[in-house]
Amino acid sequence: MKVLVTGGCGYIGSATARYLRAQGVDVQVIDDLSEGHRQAWDGPLEVLDLLDRDALHSYLKGKTFDGVIHFAARCYVGESVEQPVRYWRANVVPVIHLCEALEGVPFVISSTCATYGEPQTEYLSETHSQNPVNPYGATKFADEMLLKARSEAGQGKCALLRYFNAAGASECGDYGEAHDPETHLIPLAVEAALGSGRTLTVFGTDWPTPDGTCIRDYIHIDDLAQAHFQALQWMAAGKDSGAWNLGTGNGFSVREILDAVEKATGKPVPHDEGPRRAGDPARLIADSRKARAELGWKPKYENAQAVVDTAVRWHLAHPDGYQS
Ligand SMILES: NC(=O)c1ccc[n+]([C@@H]2O[C@H](COP(=O)([O-])OP(=O)(O)OC[C@H]3O[C@@H](n4cnc5c(N)ncnc54)[C@H](O)[C@@H]3O)[C@@H](O)[C@H]2O)c1
Structure with missing residues (x-):
């Protein structure tokens, strides 16, 4: 299996890239190192900003992947309230750029319990209503909607992984x-x-x-990594797109x-x-x-x-x- 991991020099992305490599997956990371660390991942790395459509598309031209796992995003709720436009651009545009270049490729995305908004039940299941209360959660919800529509159009399956506190x-x-x-x-x-x-x-x-x-609900990064691998296997086995909560x-x-x-x-x-x-x-x-x-x-x-x-x-x- 050959997998593209965006944001693979970040906190959860680097743990997942290492986990996948240990499972025998051929991992290629893209990261612009804006938040991540070169020392966090010692495998193949392309330093590239996913907002740069031309650079991304020319890098991906002619390459094939069995899946993409997209971690790269801006992740601060408070900052998203102060800079909503920046967050919509940073968290939604890269998904569009990746989908344009990787038609048909199964897509795993880091989503979040922030897409649910104010909890209506004691435990949040995947069927809980999604009413995000801040721009960060809204951008992740928008990514989910985009990937669901892509899947429904037959352009690639998706696994929407909603993390609790990594x-x-x-x-x-x-x-x-x-x-x-x-x-x-x-x-x-x-x-x-x-x-x-x-x-x-x-x-x-x-x-x-x-x-x-x-x-x-605190979820360990190695447990998150395991779920990403299993989501790739789920889609590779021909099963349906879906959303899964990741918390203990x-x-x-x-x-x-x-x-x-x-x-x-x-x-x-x-x-x-x-x-x-x-x-x-x-x-x-x-x-x-x-x-x-x-x-x-x-x-x-x-x-x-x-x-x-x-x-x-x-x-x-x-x-x-x-x-x-
Ligand atoms: N940390 C949590 O508790 C938590 C909870 C729910 C969801 N998430 C989601 O998980 C993902 C990873 O979170 P994290 O805590 O590892 O974040 P992080 O900031 O440590 O990692 C993100 C990585 O993406 C890179 N990046 C950002 N924008 C980029 C761009 N335009 N082009 C290329 N690279 C870019 C950064 O350099 C960084 O290495 C995010 O999408 C986040 O929204 C995190």
Whole structure:
């Protein structure tokens, strides 16, 4: 199998590219290194901006792939509210460029639980209504609609993978999360505990949850990688396009994550308490039975402590991310 991976020098893309290679897949990565790291992926890399249609099409001319996995995107919800036009361009135009050049090629896309908007049920299944409440979620929903229409027109199947909170690092600590700026809870808490000097803010302690803090579903990047491989196999076996939630189905509160970080590092997490952030749902937990039943997906990391332990190993080995 030969697979094109866009954004393969980023956090989840590099974990997936490595996982695919370990399964014997021939992996070609495209990344413009705007957010990613050259050190995150040591295989074939084309440094290219997917917004540059001519460069992308001339690179892909004459090449054949059995699948494309598209990770490259801008991923900050707050930034998307401030810069909606930039987000629509960055997250939708590359999908159009790829579809134009790769007619018929099965397409796996990184989608998100942010396409659901405000949860109407305790566990979110794939049939939950999709009403994104910020431009980031809206751009991902637009990508999904485009890929569904392409599939219905017989121009290539699609697997829409809706991740919950991606987290963790490799078992051996050689790849992990290195975003700048970092906005995700686990790396911020680990960095604060290990002495970054930055104090973490807990947004809201009066949510209708047992300890008053928000509850999220943390899914390990190697478990996400496994699902991408299985989605490619699903489509290669001639099965239908579809959407699958990728989360463990277990929710952990912000306080529980801070406790897990304190346990893993042996140090307190310096933090203060701030007001709720607008648009943050109290709970976001996946119903991922569909991915387990159909794709045969079996996440290895079902509890937050195991995920946090890997993140701590990565941060200890790489205090300055890929620079160290
Ligand atoms: N991290 C999460 O919790 C999470 C949750 C749900 C969905 N997602 C989605 O998963 C995907 C990967 O997320 P991540 O956390 O690994 O992000 P990331 O920023 O670490 O990786 C994205 C990669 O894409 C590259 N890229 C961006 N724009 C590009 C362009 N125009 N041309 C070429 N390369 C480009 C960046 O350089 C980077 O290496 C994104 O699509 C994101 O929306 C992430």
